[in-house]
Amino acid sequence: MTRSSELFDRAKRVLPGGVNSPVRAFRAVGGTPFFVSHGHGSSIADVDGRDYVDYVCSWGALILGHAHPAVLAAVVQAAERGWTYGAPCEAEVELAEAVRRRMPSLEVMRFVNSGTEATMAAVRLARAATGRELIIKFEGCYHGHADSFLVKAGSGVATLGLPDSPGVPPELARLTLTAPFNDDRTVADLFRKHADRIAAIIVEPYVGNAGFIAPEPDFHRSLRSLCDRHGALLIFDEVMTGFRVAAGGAQESLGIKPDLTTLGKIVGGGFPVGVYGGRADLMKRIAPEGPVYQAGTLSGNPVAMAAGLATLLETERPGFYDALERRTDRLVAGLAALAASHGVPASVSHAGSMWGLYFTAGPVHNYDDARQTDAALFARWHKAALARGVFLAPSSFEAGFVSSAHSEADIDFTIRELDAALGEARGR
Ligand SMILES: *Cc1c(COP(=O)(O)O)cnc(C)c1O
Numbered sequence: 067m068t069r070s071s072e073l074f075d076r077a078k079r080v081l082p083g084g085v086n087s088p089v090r091a092f093r094a095v096g097g098t099p100f101f102v103s104h105g106h107g108s109s110i111a112d113v114d115g116r117d118y119v120d121y122v123c124s125w126g127a128l129i130l131g132h133a134h135p136a137v138l139a140a141v142v143q144a145a146e147r148g149w150t151y152g153a154p155c156e157a158e159v160e161l162a163e164a165v166r167r168r169m170p171s172l173e174v175m176r177f178v179n180s181g182t183e184a185t186m187a188a189v190r191l192a193r194a195a196t197g198r199e200l201i202i203k204f205e206g207c208y209h210g211h212a213d214s215f216l217v218k219a220g221s222g223v224a225t226l227g228l229p230d231s232p233g234v235p236p237e238l239a240r241l242t243l244t245a246p247f248n249d250d251r252t253v254a255d256l257f258r259k260h261a262d263r264i265a266a267i268i269v270e271p272y273v274g275n276a277g278f279i280a281p282e283p284d285f286h287r288s289l290r291s292l293c294d295r296h297g298a299l300l301i302f303d304e305v306m307t308g309f310r311v312a313a314g315g316a317q318e319s320l321g322i323k324p325d326l327t328t329l330g331k332i333v334g335g336g337f338p339v340g341v342y343g344g345r346a347d348l349m350k351r352i353a354p355e356g357p358v359y360q361a362g363t364l365s366g367n368p369v370a371m372a373a374g375l376a377t378l379l380e381t382e383r384p385g386f387y388d389a390l391e392r393r394t395d396r397l398v399a400g401l402a403a404l405a406a407s408h409g410v411p412a413s414v415s416h417a418g419s420m421w422g423l424y425f426t427a428g429p430v431h432n433y434d435d436a437r438q439t440d441a442a443l444f445a446r447w448h449k450a451a452l453a454r455g456v457f458l459a460p461s462s463f464e465a466g467f468v469s470s471a472h473s474e475a476d477i478d479f480t481i482r483e484l485d486a487a488l489g490e491a492r493g494r
Contacts, residue, residue, distance in 0.1 A: 174345075213238050247279060267289055267293055277439070279435075316417075325348060387418060398421050407485070
C-alpha cells in the first residue's frame with residue numbers, strides 16, 4: 067500500500083471523491099491520484115518519493131514552474147507584513163498597473179479570488195450594462211463552475227441550454243445559448259433569432275478545457291463584428307490563455323479587442339487570484355462607483371498580489387516567451403513524431419506554451435471533433451507515462467503546459483519516456 071493510496075482512502079472519508087476539484091481524482095484515466103509532497107522547478111514529487119516532470123503546472127498557473135525563487139521571496143516578504151488587511155494596499159495598484167501595461171484593453175479591473183468568480187462577475191456586468199439576459203457560450207469551453215456556465219449544447223446543434231449539473235435551475239440555464247466552437251454561422255443564427263436579448267458572447271479564445279483547440283483565422287473577428295452589430299459585449303475568458311499564449315494574451319496574438327476580459331491562473335502566480343476588467347465605461351458600473359454589486363473579503367490580499375506581480379515581472383525578461391515557445395515546439399514536434407512512429411493517428415498543436423494532443427487524425431475544430439480521440443488509449447498512455455516519471459493532465463480533454471523551468475533535457479527525457487509509454491499502452 068503506497069502512502070498516496072493510504073491518504074486517498076482517508077481523503078475519501080472527508081472530501082467528496084477524495085479531492086477538492088474533480089479532475090484531480092483521475093476518474094478519466096483510472097487509478098489512484100498521487101499526493102504531492104513538494105514541487106520544484108519543472109518537477110513535482112509525491113509522498114512516496116517519486117518524481118515527475120510536470121506538464122499540468124497547476125493547470126497552467128505556474129508559468130515559472132514550482133517554487134520559483136523570485137516568487138517565493140516576494141511571498142515571504144509580503145507575508146512578513148501580514149497577509150490580509152480588509153483595506154487597500156499598494157500591491158493591488160501595482161499589479162493592476164502591470165496587468166494594464168500588458169493588456170491595454172483592461173483599462174479598469176477588479177481583483178477576485180478565482181477564475182470562476184471573475185467570469186461570474188463579468189457576465190453580471192454585461193447583463194447590467196446591456197439590460198439583456200441571454201449569453202452565448204461555446205460547446206466544450208469551460209468558464210468555471212457558476213450556474214450560467216454549466217450548460218452544453220445538444221450534439222452539433224445550437225439549442226437553448228439545458229443544465230449540465232443537478233442544482234442548476236433550468237430557468238437559469240435557458241439563458242445560456244450554446245454553439246460549436248469555430249462556428250460563427252451558428253452564432254449569427256442565434257443573433258438573428260434573439261438579437262435584442264443577447265447580452266454577451268463569452269469565449270475561451272483558444273480552447274484549453276476540451277483539450278487544446280485553436281480558433282480558425284476569422285472566427286474571433288466574426289464574433290467581434292456580430293457583437294458590434296447587435297450591441298452585445300464580447301468577453302474573452304483568458305483565465306488560461308492570459309500571459310500564456312503571448313505576453314499580452316490571446317487578445318494580443320489574435321489582434322482582437324474584447325469589451326471585457328477575465329483572468330486567473332498565471333495572474334496570481336499560483337495564488338488564488340482572478341481578474342475581470344475592460345472598458346472603463348463598463349467597469350464604472352461596478353460598486354462602489356456604480357450599482358453592480360461584487361465584493362470579496364480576501365480580494366487583493368497582499369501575498370497573492372505579490373506573487374502575481376513577481377510572476378509577471380519574471381515573464382517580462384527579454385526573450386522569455388520566445389524561449390518558452392521554442393521549448394514547446396520541441397515537445398510538440400517530438401510528440402507528433404513518436405505517435406507517427408507507432409502508427410497512431412494523432413493531432414498535436416500548441417499556442418505559445420499551451421499544447422494539446424488528441425489520438426485522432428483530426429483536424430480538431432470543435433468539441434465534437436475532440437471527442438473522436440481514443441480516450442482508452444490515452445488512459446493507458448497516461449498510466450504508463452506516470453510510471454516513467456511524466457505527469458500529463460489526467461484526461462484527454464485538458465491542455466498541457468510547459469513552464470520556463472522545463473529544460474531541453476526535460477523535454478528530451480519526456481519524449482523518450484512517452485515514446486516507450488505509448489509502446490506499452492498499445493501492447494496491452
Ligand atoms: C480554470 C479556468 C476557469 C476557472 O478558474 P478557477 O480559478 O478554477 O475558478 C475559468 N475559465 C477558464 C478558461 C479556465 O481555464
